[in-house]
Amino acid sequence: MNKLAQLDRQFVWHPFTQMRDWLQREPIVIAEGRGAILRDIHGREYLDANASIWTNLHGHNHPQINAAIRRQLAKIAHSSALGLANEPASLLAAKLVKTANPHSALRVPRLNKVFFSDDGSTALEVALKLAYEFARRAGRNKQPAFLSLEGAYHGDTVGAVALGHIDLFHRSYSGLLFKTDKVMSPYCYRCPFNRAKPERADAREYRKCHWECIGKVEQNFSAQRKKGNSYAAFVFEPLIQGAAGMIPQPPGWLKRATDIARGHGTLLIADEVMTGFGRTGGPNSGLRTPDSEPVFASHQEGLQPDFLCLAKGLTGGYLPMAATLTTQDIFNAFLGRYDEFKTFFHGHSYTANQLGASAALASLEILQSPESIRARQGLERNLQEELQTLWTLPNVGDIRQVGLMAGIELVKNWRTREPFGLRERAGIRVCEAMARRGVLTRPIGSVIVLMPPYCATRTQVRRMVAALGDSVRTAFGQDTR
Ligand SMILES: *Cc1c(COP(=O)(O)O)cnc(C)c1O
Numbered sequence: 069m070n071k072l073a074q075l076d077r078q079f080v081w082h083p084f085t086q087m088r089d090w091l092q093r094e095p096i097v098i099a100e101g102r103g104a105i106l107r108d109i110h111g112r113e114y115l116d117a118n119a120s121i122w123t124n125l126h127g128h129n130h131p132q133i134n135a136a137i138r139r140q141l142a143k144i145a146h147s148s149a150l151g152l153a154n155e156p157a158s159l160l161a162a163k164l165v166k167t168a169n170p171h172s173a174l175r176v177p178r179l180n181k182v183f184f185s186d187d188g189s190t191a192l193e194v195a196l197k198l199a200y201e202f203a204r205r206a207g208r209n210k211q212p213a214f215l216s217l218e219g220a221y222h223g224d225t226v227g228a229v230a231l232g233h234i235d236l237f238h239r240s241y242s243g244l245l246f247k248t249d250k251v252m253s254p255y256c257y258r259c260p261f262n263r264a265k266p267e268r269a270d271a272r273e274y275r276k277c278h279w280e281c282i283g284k285v286e287q288n289f290s291a292q293r294k295k296g297n298s299y300a301a302f303v304f305e306p307l308i309q310g311a312a313g314m315i316p317q318p319p320g321w322l323k324r325a326t327d328i329a330r331g332h333g334t335l336l337i338a339d340e341v342m343t344g345f346g347r348t349g350g351p352n353s354g355l356r357t358p359d360s361e362p363v364f365a366s367h368q369e370g371l372q373p374d375f376l377c378l379a380k381g382l383t384g385g386y387l388p389m390a391a392t393l394t395t396q397d398i399f400n401a402f403l404g405r406y407d408e409f410k411t412f413f414h415g416h417s418y419t420a421n422q423l424g425a426s427a428a429l430a431s432l433e434i435l436q437s438p439e440s441i442r443a444r445q446g447l448e449r450n451l452q453e454e455l456q457t458l459w460t461l462p463n464v465g466d467i468r469q470v471g472l473m474a475g476i477e478l479v480k481n482w483r484t485r486e487p488f489g490l491r492e493r494a495g496i497r498v499c500e501a502m503a504r505r506g507v508l509t510r511p512i513g514s515v516i517v518l519m520p521p522y523c524a525t526r527t528q529v530r531r532m533v534a535a536l537g538d539s540v541r542t543a544f545g546q547d548t549r
Contacts, residue, residue, distance in 0.1 A: 070109055072097045096503070101128030104524040106508065117502070117532045118509040119519045122310065122342050122473075124385030126434050127523035133384050136430035140422050149184065149420035156425035157184060161391075163432055167363050168376055168393050179376055179393040183412075184420040188341035188379035189223025191390035195301075195337045195375040196227045197414060198394060202401050203300035205410075208333065212300030215288060215334070217253040219312030222303060222339050231303050234312070236490075249292070249299075252284040255315045257466040257477060258485070266485055268459040271466050272318045285325045289332045301375075302329040303337040306365040307470055310342040313515045314475020316468045322369040338366045338373035341390075345381035346435055346522070349448045349471020361441045374398065382424075384431030385521075389424030443522055447472050450526045451518070454533040461537060463544050473519040475512070476536065488514045494543070501539035507532050 069077075073094050082090060096114070100107040104127055106114045116124065126133070140156060147154055161182040168179045183194050196214070203212035214231060216222070222231040230245040232238050238245070256262055257271035261280035264271070292299055304325070308316040326336055343365035350361050362368050364376065375398075379390035404410035418424075434440050448471055455474055458464045465479035478494050480486040488494035495511025502509060502516075509517055509532075518532055 069094050070097060072109060096508075103127040103129070104521045104528050112506070114503070114506050114508045115520075115524075115528055115532055115535075117507050117520055117535075118517050119521045120385055121380075121510065122347075122517075122519055123380045124521045125345055125381045125431060126384050126440065127521045128385075130384065130430075130434070132434055133386055133427050133430045136426045137386065137423055140426035143422075145423055146418065146421050148417070150415060154420060154422050154425075156422050156429060157420035160425040160428050160432075163429060164378070164391055164393060167432065167436075169372075170362070170367060176372060177374060177395040177397065179372070180396055181394050181399045183392045183394070184425075185390045185392065186388050186416055186418055187223070187390050188339075188377070189225040189228040190416065191341060191377040191379050191392045192222045192228040192231065192303075192337075192339060193225055194392040194414065195303075195377050195394070196231065198392070198398055198402075198412065199301040199335050199337060199375065201412075202335070202398050205401050209297055209300050211297060213292065213297060214248040214301055214303060215251055215292075215299045215329075216248055216303040217305075217309060217312070218250050219253055219255070219309060219315065220250065220303070220305075221309075221311035223341075249288060251288045252281050253309060253312065253315055254281040254317050254321045255313075256318060257468070266465065266482055268482075270316075270468055272316060272468075275318065279324070282321065282324045282328070285328050289328055289334070293332060298332045299329070299334045301335040301337045302326070303339060305339045305341075306343055306371065306373075307348050307368060308343060308365070308468075308473070311512060313477070313512050314468055314473070314517055316470045316475075320369075322366070322371060326371055326373075335375070336371070336373035337375040337377065338364075338371070339377045340364055340366065341377055341379045344376075344378050345431075346440075346444055347381065347472055347519070350445060361444065363435065382431070383427040384434070386427040386431070387421070387424040388418075389421060389428060440522060444472060446526075447520065447522060447524060447529065450529045451520070451533075454529050455518075457533060458537055458540075461540050463540050472522065473517070476516045476518070478514040478516065478540065497543040498536070498539045501542045502535045505535040505538060507535035 076095055077091055097109045098106050099109045104116050106116050164182050165180050185191055185194055200212045203209040216231045218233055220233045222228045226244055229238055230248055233250045256275045261277045262275045264274050264276040267274045306322050346363055348365040366373055374395055376393040383389050402410050402412045455467050462482055463478050465482045465485055466477040468475045494514045499509055499511050
């Protein structure tokens, strides 16, 4: 076995990984990357079909981002944001505020303050603590409570875990957590209120229901109001829940659900750690012009949250950095004389890191260039066309595409929607078979995620989808070749 692989097996403990399985084989050791391609130490090439766990936007080794980091590195890598300002972080904060408040429509409230941190979990911790303290100081809630969606995942730090509702990840730690409420998420494919028989299409398109999921949101808020303690904040991923299983919301859900929350005086925390930075594609209807291409998912339904949490794609997938954007109202609640101790006592050593901020500035510039916008529109179409080929597979139950990402839910039989048990490792088996075909991604249970970097070519997208189709055939014994 290769020396590096050996060292890994001897010393490294991998995240979200059953290490006993890991230790039974030689790991893929990545040495290089370029565009949508990763190359291992043996020179074998793979397509990065989940954008390195949803972080990468424009491809690996991007000359513009590389150059921006090099330029910054020649000046300084890091100085503290505790007591000091710096050049790229100031520029980035201004750029984020501009991007988060697009001119095209009236956006209320205005998001004009940026709190930097290091990753998605910490971006959520910041929003959570600010919303909690704001609610207390405003005297609205003595015991501020939070509402999030069924199956929600908002990160792995303890506060973020408390907002999550994935039993498999979260149950063991329940003793460490504060209680939060959950509300039905609009999972059309497996919705008990959807009376439609399975069809060979995205379940959102042929669903038969009366928006019972919105009724459930209404019920949660009314019940909370009866207790005389309206929710401090409603936390959600806009348009699609990622780690919950790539669960997209039917058009209109987001606006309806958040209107209810606002009507109850509840703050909105949009977790755009996955959905942000163009991932959710363009508007679904009407004219698509280059400057109408939204950067954030919330804006696609005309929603402006009180907190916008950003991480994964912020630096284009280069460096760990996060930002929590919020409003002047929230900011003002923490202003006062020093000895009133209203300060937000929170922060991290690497907050507002210069290398991360310069990578983010370069990434945003690429993102807003006409070439990138055209490439994203092309990728969205290519992905849509290629995914159609998977409907012939009886083990494909639902194909859910939102913009430049898709979740393919595997089932035992599409006519009955019969699910695979977790123990059958259906998703893992398919992803292992895909890796043997040179395509890398990770499953969520029985859902296979495709989330290519924006630079992925038509041919590369075709190879990703073909590998997925062939691997489903291999894994479930219908290999006809
Ligand atoms: C990945 C993710 C997080 C956590 O981000 P980390 O950088 O892994 O801490 C939070 N929310 C969503 C929606 C995510 O996809």
